[in-house]
Every structure is written in structure tokens, then in C-alpha cells.
Amino acid sequence: AAGVIQSPRHLIKEKRETATLKCYPIPRHDTVYWYQQGPGQDPQFLISFYEKMQSDKGSIPDRFSAQQFSDYHSELNMSSLELGDSALYFCASSLGLGLVYNEQFFGPGTRLTVL
Amino acid sequence: KQEVTQIPAALSVPEGENLVLNCSFTDSAIYNLQWFRQDPGKGLTSLLLIQSSQREQTSGRLNASLDKSSGRSTLYIAASQPGDSATYLCAVRRVSGGSNYKLTFGKGTLLTVNP
Secondary structure (H helix, E strand, O other): OOOOEEEOOEEEEOOOOOEEEEEEOOOOOOEEEEEEEOOOOOOEEEEEEEOOEEEEEOOOOOOEEEEEOOOOOEEEEEOOOOHHHOEEEEEEEEOOOOOOOOOOEEOOOEEEEEO | OOOEEEEOOEEEEEOOOOEEEEEEEOOOOEEEEEEEEEOOOOOEEEEEEEEOOOOEEEEOOEEEEEEOOOOEEEEEEOOOOHHHOEEEEEEEEEOOOOOOOOEEEOOOEEEEEEO
16 A cells, blocks of 8 residues: 655755755645654654645744645755754655544654754 | 653563553543554554544554543553564644644653563
8 A cells, every 4th residue: 555755765964954855645645744753752743734735833943844735745845954953754644634533644754864 | 732651661571471551641632542653763653543432442463442531541462572672652633722633642662572
């Protein structure tokens, strides 16, 4: 079965550079979520989109922005990178934001290292 | 603010033993609860989802229970195998006013099953 695809899988950037992470949800899934997992930490919610509109916002820095496109894929744009942004970034997708059985399926993550 | 706690933080058992992982949450107004498995540096694999109206879910050797009123969930693993070694995370989706569909994670239990 098709899963959530994230690219790139690994990314190395210098401080103050920008990075773009991409997420391709499971086919027919219309909701995308972004989470950040720092070393030894639990995943923290950043932002989510439903039908191309932002549906919820968590602890996402102002330096980060995201959007969902017409084909439901999503991109997380990160600017002025800081050392503390080094983390594993997960994308998850689900079908129907308000459905009772709303299971989130996670991608393999993008490991971002800021030097 | 929803807080999720997992006990124990680490658990080491001999192969073949049955074990229970615990998860507690402070706000009982949840929509559902998911249990995940995470291998080191890898993505999150969804194991079980329990809706707030359910009391348990089973998948193979895994059984998850939910007591929403007391804010507790358990993950029971029968006949543990070395391949079960991983970090197990529970996450809750809270019900609140407006759109709030994010998952709030616990810090996980690191399980080691010794051959």
C-alpha cells in the first residue's frame, strides 16, 4: 500500500540558509500535518492543512511557512536556519479532518542538520 | 494544555514475556488515541487507534485499552520478540473548540526484548 512520501530524506544546511521539505500524502488523503522531533524528544506539532487551507497551528516559528497544493502535497519552507532547527521532520496524512476514525499515517521523516 | 505521560521510560524484558506499557493523559476530552512504534532514527509506524467511544483494540499480539474517564491507556504485548525492540509512543487527539486535530505525544517507552 502507498505510504506518505517525504523528500529529501536527509538535508544538511548552514546557519541562516533556507530549506524546503516536501510531503506527498497517501492517495486520496486530504489532510496533511507537520511535526518536529528534536533529538531525544517527542514529536511536536507544527501545522496542518485540510483541503489546501491551514486547519491548525502549533509551535511553528515565524521563520517557517507551509502550504498545501492542489494535488494535496505540502511543502514546509524554513528560512534563517538556526542550529536548534536540527531535527527529524515528519509529515503525516489522514482522510477527512473531521471524520470520527481519523488515523494519522506518518512518513519516514526528513532529517535536517544545521551546521 | 494536554499532557501525555508514559511509564516506564525504559523497559527490558526477556524474549517470550508478556508486557504492558502505560500511557496517561491529563485532559480526558479526547477524540482518539494512537499507539506508535519508532525504531531508532526512523519514522513512526501506527500500531493501533482507539476511538474515544471504544475500550480496546487488538491487532495480532498487541492489545490496547482505553479508560477515557481516568485518562489512561495501556498497550499489552504478548509473547514479546527481539523484533519488538523499539520506542513505543502514545498520542492523543484532543477535542476542543474550533479546529484542533493535532496529536499530542508522550515521550515514549524504550522497549528492549532480550533473546
